[in-house]
Amino acid sequence: MSLQLKFVMPSDPRYLPVVRGAIGPLAAAMGWDESDCRAITLALDEAVANIIRHAYHNRADGLIELECRESADGLEVTLLDNGEAPDRTRVCARAIACDQPGGLGTHIIKDVMDTVSYQATPAGNRFVATKRLRKTI
Amino acid sequence: MKISIRDAGTVKIVEIEGDVDLGTSPDLRSALFETLLEAPKLALNLAAIRYIDSSGIATLLEVLQDSQRRNKEFVLFGLSPAVQQVFHLTHVVRIFQVFQTEEEALGSA
Numbered sequence: 388m389s390l391q392l393k394f395v396m397p398s399d400p401r402y403l404p405v406v407r408g409a410i411g412p413l414a415a416a417m418g419w420d421e422s423d424c425r426a427i428t429l430a431l432d433e434a435v436a437n438i439i440r441h442a443y444h445n446r447a448d449g450l451i452e453l454e455c456r457e458s459a460d461g462l463e464v465t466l467l468d469n470g471e472a473p474d475r476t477r478v479c480a481r482a483i484a485c486d487q488p489g490g491l492g493t494h495i496i497k498d499v500m501d502t503v504s505y506q507a508t509p510a511g512n513r514f515v516a517t518k519r520l521r522k523t524i
Numbered sequence: 525m526k527i528s529i530r531d532a533g534t535v536k537i538v539e540i541e542g543d544v545d546l547g548t549s550p551d552l553r554s555a556l557f558e559t560l561l562e563a564p565k566l567a568l569n570l571a572a573i574r575y576i577d578s579s580g581i582a583t584l585l586e587v588l589q590d591s592q593r594r595n596k597e598f599v600l601f602g603l604s605p606a607v608q609q610v611f612h613l614t615h616v617v618r619i620f621q622v623f624q625t626e627e628e629a630l631g632s633a
Contacts, residue, residue, distance in 0.1 A: 400547030407543075407575065425606055426613065432577055436546040491578035491614045498613055 389457040390416055398439045398449035398468070406435050406453065417457055418520050427462070427518060430499035433492035434466055434514055442470025442512060461501075461519040469511040527555045532630055536563040541572040544580035552580065556587045564596050567629045571602030581614045588620060597621075601629035 392413055396402045407428050414424040435451060443449035452467040496503055500516040507513075525542035536559050544552055560566050568584070570576075584600070591598035601623040603611065611617040623629040 400545065403545050403547060403577075404543060422605075422609065425609055429577060429610060429613065432545065436577065436579065439546060491581055491616075494615075495578055495610075495613050 391454070391456045393452070393454040395450055395452045397447055398443040398451055398470070399447035400436070400439055403432055403435060407432050410455065413455055414462065417462060426499045430496045430516070431464055433495050434464075434516065437473075437492050437496075438466060438468045438470060438512075438514075441473060442468045444471070458517065461517060463515065463517045464500075466514040467511045472507045472512055473505050525551065527552065529555070529559055531563075532567075532626075534563055535565045535567055535630055536560075537567045537569060537626065539569040539572065543575040544573060544583075545575065545577045546579045549577075549579040549583045553583045553586065556583070557590060560587060560591055560594065560596060560598065565599070566591065566596070567599050567601060567626065569602045569626065570600055570607050571604065573604065573607055576607055576610050578610075578614060581610065581616055584620065585616065599623060599629045601626055 390413060392409060394409075396405065410431050411424045411428045414427045415421075419427065431453075435453070438451055439445060439447075439449075449468060449470050452465075454465045454467075456463045456465075496516065500518050502515075502517045504515045505512065506515070525540060525544060525548040528539045528541075530537050530539075538556060538559055540552065542548070556566065556568070566587075588598050599621040602625070603622060608617070611620075611622075
């Protein structure tokens with residue numbers, strides 16, 4: 388039976404440690420090493436933090452649904468929210484390796500995960516990211 | 525997250541313990557901006573940080589820019605492998621003055 392995890396939480400940053408506490412061990416159980424587990428945890432923490440900041444504008448009363456699922460070749464993560472839709476022109480708009488403080492999170496997500504997509508759906512904003520598990524023989 | 529501040533000569537050393545994320549980085553930002561006003565040099569000890577995200581890195585970049593505007597020095601030391609990984613992922617590792625030990629950080633002026 389494949390590993391999976393699903394929960395709904397308020398858009399409150401105090402829940403970010405809860406997200407991290409769930410994702411890291413789940414990634415480890417799926418087979419990633421410590422460094423990859425940290426990177427995956429960071430990327431998904433950033434994705435949730437982006438929803439809190441940009442979709443809900445730091446309001447703590449929104450809802451975020453997080454689902455992680457073990458796929459045939461790795462991990463698929465889906466986040467759903469009902470806040471403001473992301474402005475795609477601002478996703479990864481920041482140049483890397485510059486000293487400006489904003490826009491780092493989306494670069495982390497893109498660098499760590501293999502695929503990332505944002506969609507506006509009738510159920511809300513849908514963020515889907517996948518990462519393949521490269522098994523060594 | 526816990527923040528403590530001590531003096532080493534004219535240098536202010538700020539030590540952080542715990543997680544720096546979207547929820548806690550505003551407190552770190554306030555502490556660093558206030559402390560920077562009190563000394564010509566601020567050294568930040570990151571050894572006891574378990575986790576830092578992009579909001580924490582953004583805070584450090586803001587403090588660095590403020591220190592440069594004020595002609596002061598802002599240095600980092602004690603980065604764990606986990607923190608170093610975030611610095612590499614955010615491509616900021618070359619932007620900061622980073623030292624392994626407090627002694628090296630204090631002697632950098």
